[in-house]
Amino acid sequence: MMVGDVLAPVTGMVHFVNSSERHDGISNSVRRPSLVMVSLVSAWHTFIFLHAIICCCWGVQAEVEPPPSNWDYLIFTQEWPQSACIAYKGENSQRACEIFSNVTSWTVHGVWPTKAGTKGPHNCQKLPFDLEKLRQIEPSLLMRWPNIYAGKSVYSLWKHEWLKHGTCAAELPSIGDEHDYFALGLHWSATYQPLSVLETAGVRPGADRFQWAQIRDALTAHFSTKMIVDCELDRETKLWYLTQIKLCLDKSFVPTDCHNKSEPISTACPAEGILYPPIIPTPVPVLKPERTEKQESGTEQEQGTVPGKTPAKEELVEIFTIELSKNEVVAPTSRWYSWYRMSGRPY
Template sequence: MLGSQLCLLVLLGAVVPTLQQRDQWSSLDHSNDYNYVRHDEEVQKTFCSWDCLKFTLQWPGAFCTYLNEKAKCVIQPEINTWTIHGLWPQKAYNCCGCWHLFPSDLEVLDEELSQEWPSFVKSKSYFQFWKMEWLKHGVCAACVEGLNSPIKYFSLCLKLRQQFNITRTLSEGNVVPSCDRPYKLAELEEVLTPLIGEHHEIQCIKDKQDRELWFQVKIPLSRNLTLGCPQPNPTAERGPPPAGHPCPSQTPIYLVPIDHENPRKPCG
C-alpha cells in the first residue's frame, strides 16, 4: 500500500506545474489565441477587399495568333463565336489556392461550359483551363455569397455570357469578321456601348504583319454585378502584363475570321 501511494505522489509531481512554472506561463502573451475577429478582418483586407470585376470575352479568330510557337492551337469546329476568358475580381491579393476544383464539381455544366468556355491550347484540356481560372480568380470571388462555390461562379459566368451577347450585337451593327474590312475603334464602341456600357475595354494584339487584331473585350462590373466600375490605377496593378493592349483609336482594327484549319493564320 505504501509503495503505491509513493508512486501516485511521484506521478502527480510530474504533471502538476510548480509555482515557478505557473508564473512563467502566466507571463506569456496569449492575447491573440482567441482573437478570431481580428483574423477575419485581416483576411478581408486582402483577397476580399475588391470592389470591381471584369468579365472578359475573347475572340477565337485572333487568339491563336499571339500564342507561343511551341503551343499548338486548336479551335473545335463547333466554336464560331466569342467565348469566355474569365471573371476576374480586380486588385484581389493573397487568395486561398487550397479550394481545389474537381470534374464532378462542374458535371452539370460541362456541356455548356465546353461550348462557351473552351480552351484553344491543345496541351490544356477544357477542365484544366477552368481549374486554372477558378484557382486564380474564382477563389478570390468566393467571399461574395452569389459566387461562393464553383457551381455558382461558373453558372454566373454562363449567365453573363448570355446577357452580353456581343456576337449578335456586332452582327446587328454590321460589324462582321473580315480579312479586308478594318474598323475604327469609334465604330466598335458605338455598337457595343448600349450593351456593355461606356467603361469597357477593347483589347488588341498585333500579328506578324503588324496589324491590330481585335482580341478581347473586358466588361467592368461592380460587386453587385451592375455595369460599370471605377477602373483601378494601371500603375497599381500587380502581376505580369496582360497579353493584349487597348486598341488604338487611330489605327485600323481587324476582326479576323475564325479559321479552324489554320487558326494561327486566319487571313493566310
C-alpha cells in the same frame, strides 16, 4: 500548451525562493510563500484562463467568417477565339490551336476580381479545383468557356482560372464553389455577348478592317459603361486583331465603369485597320482501324479491339445541340464526349 505547463515556471519560482531561505537557518517546513507571491500565482491563473477563452472564441470566429475582401470589382473578360489563336501562335510559331466547331461566338476568358488601380488579387484561398462540381455544366463550358490551345488538357484553363481568380471571387457569399463561379461566367456570356452588339453596328467577322471608333461607339451605346477593349499585333504580318472585350461589374453584379477611365479603353488598338477574322474550326483527324495480321492459315483476323473511326466534330456538335436544346444547364454525360478524351488527351 497545457495550463499546468505554463504554471510550472511559477511553481518552480516559489519553490526556489523557499529553498534559498535555508541559508538563514530557518527550517523549510515552516516557510510559506509570501502573500504577494500567492497573489501573483492567482493572477497568473486568471490570465491563462481568460487567454484560453479568447483564443478559443477567436478560432471559432475565424472558421465561420470568410476572409476579408481585398478587391473592388469583377472584370468579365471575353475573347474572340480566332484572334486569340492568332496571338497565341504569334508568340511561338510551334504553337497550335484547336477550336471546336460548336464555338461560334465570343468565349469566356475569365471572371477576375480586381482592385481599383492595380491587378489582382490572385490565389486568395486554399480551395483546390474540384472538376466534379462542373459536370452538369461541362457541355456549356466546352462551348462558351473552352480551352482552344492545343496540347493542353481541356480542363487546364478551368483549373487555372479557379485557382488564380475563382478563389478570390469565392469571398462573396453568392459564389460558394466552382459551380457558382463558372455558372456565373456562362450566364454573363449569354447576357453580355458582344457578337450581335457589334454586328448591329456593322462590325462583323470577315475580311474588312474596322476603325476603333466603330467598335467603341457600338459597345458604349449598348452597354452604357466604360469598358476595356484589347487588340494585339501579329508580329509576322504586322496586322492588328480585335482580341478581348472586358466588362466591369460591382460586387452586386451590376455593370459599372472600369475604374479610373474616362471612356472605353483601347489597349494598343490602332485608330483604324483592326481585323475581326471569322472563326475557322480546327479539322479533327479521323482515326483509322488497327492493322490486321494474317494467321498461319492465311486468313485475316483483327488483333485486339478495333476502335473504328473517331466521330467527327460535326457529329459531336450535333450531340451537344440535342442535349443543350433539352436543357441548357444539365446534359447527360453519357451522350456527349469531348474530343480531348477521344483523342487520348489527359484530363
